[in-house]
């Protein structure tokens with residue numbers, strides 16, 4: 001069998017504000033020479049790290065090798081907005097089938113939340129866990145009907161929520177920008193890079209983690225798979241691809257999953273005067289009622305994060321010059337909400353690669369016998385990546401679980417059109433959604 005080549009490879013811009021807030025850490029070794037393992041995992045984000053931990057626990061005599069192209073846990077798993085969600089915004093439903101589909105989607109997300117929650121409790125993980133829910137908000141009165149329809153849906157599922165507007169909303173958020181918000185109780189806000197760092201620290205002794213070791217090729221060799229990096233090789237009878245946004249490299253699920261590059265900026269901690277000027281609200285997390293509207297967070301340590309771009313970006317990671325341009329877009333979004341803050345208040349800006357499908361389906365699959373692949377969480381990956389990673393470990397250990405049955409019963413991502421039609425179609429869709437959300441980003 002000929003080798004499959006990974007391209008493009010991830011590049012770490014080293015500018016992620018969540019990672020910069022952590023103490024520095026000595027990197028693990030790069031992969032060198034010939035190694036053998038029982039299970040090799042490519043990609044050390046939430047998915048790969050969860051799979052490695054669980055497989056090593058289930059098979060204490062096995063040797064697991066996990067390899068990342070950059071520092072472990074510094075891909076999307078450190079760069080995301082930190083919303084661990086059970087319910088996702090839905091524009092009502094047209095039929096009982098629609099309601100049932102939403103119930104099933106909710107049940108899967110809830111299983112993801114429970115999975116992370118259990119780890120955080122069992123290991124006393126410090127990740128700034130804040131279980132005070134999340135807001136879905138709009139700044140456009142004409143979009144409020146969407147929140148009303150979502151409220152009706154949540155009522156049918158008996159999920160605690162509340163629609164808020166006027167002075168109460170202004171005080172809660174510290175801005176009068178939004179006209180209405182729907183608060184749901186189930187969401188958790190957290191510091192994503194702290195969670196990823198904890199997943200690295202939880203790896204059992206029978207797991208070897210190699211960093212800064214991009215996997216360039218993989219191929220079958222006899223009964224094993226051979227994974228090659230610039231300076232080393234690993235031979236193993238089972239392989240898990242946990243590269244999420246880079247799934248389209250090496251021909252992985254090219255027709256079903258699609259990478260998008262998102263960018264975000266975060267302010268320094270607001271000083272006392274700035275914090276008082278916004279009314280000293282408690283921390284909050286807010287998602288827009290529109291697909292391309294801004295995600296905005298006020299953290300416990302008084303930082304404001306704004307994420308309001310999503311783009312088709314063939315080289316995946318953005319250069320410093322492109323990040324500077326995106327930072328200006330984030331600043332416009334920040335100033336619409338908090339005009340009193342100064343123009344130099346952002347102290348970090350980063351890009352991250354996420355993975356989407358045409359129908360919100362996730363990838364939990366086998367590329368060929370003994371080659372597993374998990375990812376494509378459509379923006380809901382904190383819980384799902386942790387859950388899917390653990391469940392991949394059960395599958396690789398030959399064990400069936402209720403969670404695997406639930407995941408496998410979900411619709412698979414549908415087939416996407418071939419390139420260049422696909423990129424063109426996604427770009428047009430993003431432009432259309434951007435126009436609808438122009439007052440919300």
Ligand SMILES: Cc1cc2nc3c(=O)[nH]c(=O)nc-3n(C[C@H](O)[C@H](O)[C@H](O)COP(=O)(O)OP(=O)(O)OC[C@H]3O[C@@H](n4cnc5c(N)ncnc54)[C@H](O)[C@@H]3O)c2cc1C
Pocket residue numbers: 006009010042043044045046047048067068069070071072073074075076077078079080081082083084085213214215216242243244245246262263264307351352353354355374375376377378379380381382383385
């Ligand atoms: C800006 C942004 C905001 C987001 N916000 C949220 C949110 O609020 N809530 C939520 O639930 N989800 C959110 N997501 C999605 C979430 O971050 C992802 O779904 C989740 O992190 C996926 O985890 P993962 O381990 O599968 O992928 P990743 O964390 O991306 O890990 C994949 C790893 O594979 C490595 N890799 C890739 N190619 C190779 C190779 N050839 N060789 C070796 N290693 C390789 C990468 O370096 C990377 O570390 C967001 C994503 C982004 C980018």
